[in-house]
Amino acid sequence: MAKLEFESTLDFVADINEKKDCLMSQDPTQDNPGVLWFNIDVPKGHQFKAGDRVRVTVEKIE
Template sequence: MTNTIAEILGTIEFVAHIDETKDCLMSQDPPESLWFNIDVPKGHGLNAGDRIKVTIERI
């Protein structure tokens, strides 16, 4: 049984510096997917233009 509620496939449009420990990955107008705005720990290595998949699961 899967607990997956949604999978968002998209392209990062912008990586914002939040503070010394985290950045924010954003895509707010993708034609192919739902939009996302997710804080992640620094050191993620992601850049604008990278394709990602965000999975939402109930745990």
């Protein structure tokens, strides 16, 4: 099973609609190879806010 895990700080949380928000972290230049971006839709009620430190885990399911 392939797995990727990294930690980052949420830059902002966007209100998508009445059921979901979007958690985002983006390097403004795209020039830093050590910065990984993400943009993940999540259900409302998550309690995350900009500035929170998060761990992102992606696993391949066989």
